Amino acid sequence: MGITRREMLKLTAATAAATALPLSLPRPRTVIAGAESSGSPTATRIAKTACIICGQKCPLEIHVAKVGGKEIVSKVVYSRDPEYDQFFGICGRPQTIPELRFLPERIRKPLLRVGERGEGKFKEISWEEALNILAERIKKYMDEPWRIVAVSHQGFEGGLVRKFFKKVIGTPNTTKHCDTCHTGMDIGHKFIFGSPKGPSAFQPxxxxxxxxxxMGRNPAGGIVASAWSKIFTEGRANKMKLVVFDVRESRLTELSDKYYIIPPGTDLAIALALLNVILNERLYNVDYLINWTNASMLLYVDTLEPVKLEDNPYMEKKKTYLVYDGYDQRFKLKTEAKKPALEFEGEYNGRSVKTVLLVLKDAVKEYTPEWAERITGIPAGEIRWLAHEMARAAPRAFIDHNYKATRYYNEGMFSRAKMLVNVLLGSVGVKGGLAYPAGKPKLKSPISILGIETTK
Ligand code: SF4
Incomplete structure (x- = not known):
C-alpha cells in the first residue's frame, strides 16, 4: 500500500470538519460552499459523478490526490450544479469513502470460518483457495441445489452471481438488493393491501x-435525503409538526418538534400501542373504514375465515362479503347494507362471527401503552398523547411509511402495524396523508454523467 492510514487522516484533516456535516438538508449555501472550496492540499483533479449508494443518485465531486505516486480519493463532496439544484447536498455515506479504504475492519481477502458457526473465528485465505472450496461445495450439492443459498447485493456483479446460482446451479435461494433493504416492508404491506408495496408506492x-x-428511519441522515429535505421544507412552510422516534440524537431529532429515544428494534412496540389506543378509544375514522376497507367484514371466530355465503355469485367474484347492517339489524351483503357495523359480534347460522375490526382489536389487546413503556422506556402517557394528537389531526396525520425495513428481524410486522395506524385514521390515499404516488416529485439525477468527467 502506498500510504498509511495516518497519512490519509492527515491529508483529509483540513476538510474533515466540513465534510462531516450532514449536508443532506437545506442548509445555508455558505456551509456547503465552505466544504467545496476548502480543497485538499494535494488535490490534482476533481471528477464529477453521481452517488449510487442509494436510489437518489446525488451529484458528487470526487477529489483525487497524488500520494506516494498513487492517485487516491482524498475527499468526496456535494457537487453544486444549477442543473441539479433540487439536490440540497449529500448525506454522510459517500463522504466516508476516503476513510473506508483504510479501516482496519475492511475485508481485503476471502475469509474462511475456522470456529463454530456464530463463534466469529475466521482466517484469511487466497482467492484461489476460496474459489476451489466454493467449487467443491457447489459440486457436492448439485443434486439438491436448493440447499445452496447465494447471498449477493446489487450492481452488475451481484446480478451475475444471482443469475449464475439461479439459472446455472438451479437454486431458488438467492438474495438481491431489496432483501437487505425494503422487502420486509413490502411484505408487511402485502397483508394490508393484498400485494407488496415498496417505498415508491406512496408519496407522503x-x-x-x-x-x-x-419511526425506524432517519431521512436526514441518508437515503434519498434531498428528496426528503424538499418535502420536509414544504411541510414546514405549511406548519407541519414532526414527531420522531430514533435510537440516538441526530440531525433528524434536531429538526423535530418532539422526539423520543428508544432502544433499537422497539418501534414495533410503539406502533402496536398506538393501535391499541386508537381501537380501544374508538379514535378511528368510521366512514373511511366502512367505505375503503373490509373492517366491517364478518369472520368466523374459530377459524378467522370470512363467513361463507354458499352459491353466492358476488362472493365467487370476490366482490362483496357478509356484514351486519346496523340500519335494520340484519345480516346482508356489504354491497346492500346501508350502515355496515364495525363492531359486531354474534351468531350466524349457528357459528360465532365477528367483524375484522374487532378481531384486530383482540389481536392488540395486550399491547397497552404501559406494556410498550416497559419495552421502550417511553412513558405510557406520551404514547396516549401521540395517539390523541394523530387522531385529532387525521387524516392529515400519518406515520411515514419508511424506506429500509430490514435492519431488525421484526420490521415486516413493524411496517404492517405502522400502516394499520394510518389506515385506521383514514390517512392513506388522501390529501395531507400518505398519498398514492400521483404527482410524486422526481429529482433529475446527474446519473447520466456517470462516465466520469474531469474538470480540473
Ligand atoms: S442520499 Fe443516497 S445518493 Fe445521495 S449521497 Fe446519500 S447515499 Fe448517496
Whole structure:
C-alpha cells in the first residue's frame, strides 16, 4: 500500500470538519460552499459523478490526490450544479469513502470460518483457495441445489452471481438488493393491501399534512435525503409538526418538534400501542373504514375465515362479503347494507362471527401503552398523547411509511402495524396523508454523467 492510514487522516484533516456535516438538508449555501472550496492540499483533479449508494443518485465531486505516486480519493463532496439544484447536498455515506479504504475492519481477502458457526473465528485465505472450496461445495450439492443459498447485493456483479446460482446451479435461494433493504416492508404491506408495496408506492404529502411521525428511519441522515429535505421544507412552510422516534440524537431529532429515544428494534412496540389506543378509544375514522376497507367484514371466530355465503355469485367474484347492517339489524351483503357495523359480534347460522375490526382489536389487546413503556422506556402517557394528537389531526396525520425495513428481524410486522395506524385514521390515499404516488416529485439525477468527467 502506498500510504498509511495516518497519512490519509492527515491529508483529509483540513476538510474533515466540513465534510462531516450532514449536508443532506437545506442548509445555508455558505456551509456547503465552505466544504467545496476548502480543497485538499494535494488535490490534482476533481471528477464529477453521481452517488449510487442509494436510489437518489446525488451529484458528487470526487477529489483525487497524488500520494506516494498513487492517485487516491482524498475527499468526496456535494457537487453544486444549477442543473441539479433540487439536490440540497449529500448525506454522510459517500463522504466516508476516503476513510473506508483504510479501516482496519475492511475485508481485503476471502475469509474462511475456522470456529463454530456464530463463534466469529475466521482466517484469511487466497482467492484461489476460496474459489476451489466454493467449487467443491457447489459440486457436492448439485443434486439438491436448493440447499445452496447465494447471498449477493446489487450492481452488475451481484446480478451475475444471482443469475449464475439461479439459472446455472438451479437454486431458488438467492438474495438481491431489496432483501437487505425494503422487502420486509413490502411484505408487511402485502397483508394490508393484498400485494407488496415498496417505498415508491406512496408519496407522503408533507406539504398538506399537520402531523408526521417518523419511526425506524432517519431521512436526514441518508437515503434519498434531498428528496426528503424538499418535502420536509414544504411541510414546514405549511406548519407541519414532526414527531420522531430514533435510537440516538441526530440531525433528524434536531429538526423535530418532539422526539423520543428508544432502544433499537422497539418501534414495533410503539406502533402496536398506538393501535391499541386508537381501537380501544374508538379514535378511528368510521366512514373511511366502512367505505375503503373490509373492517366491517364478518369472520368466523374459530377459524378467522370470512363467513361463507354458499352459491353466492358476488362472493365467487370476490366482490362483496357478509356484514351486519346496523340500519335494520340484519345480516346482508356489504354491497346492500346501508350502515355496515364495525363492531359486531354474534351468531350466524349457528357459528360465532365477528367483524375484522374487532378481531384486530383482540389481536392488540395486550399491547397497552404501559406494556410498550416497559419495552421502550417511553412513558405510557406520551404514547396516549401521540395517539390523541394523530387522531385529532387525521387524516392529515400519518406515520411515514419508511424506506429500509430490514435492519431488525421484526420490521415486516413493524411496517404492517405502522400502516394499520394510518389506515385506521383514514390517512392513506388522501390529501395531507400518505398519498398514492400521483404527482410524486422526481429529482433529475446527474446519473447520466456517470462516465466520469474531469474538470480540473
Ligand atoms: S442520499 Fe443516497 S445518493 Fe445521495 S449521497 Fe446519500 S447515499 Fe448517496
Amino acid at each position: 404529502d408533507y406539504a398538506n399534512a399537520d402531523l408526521v411521525v417518523l
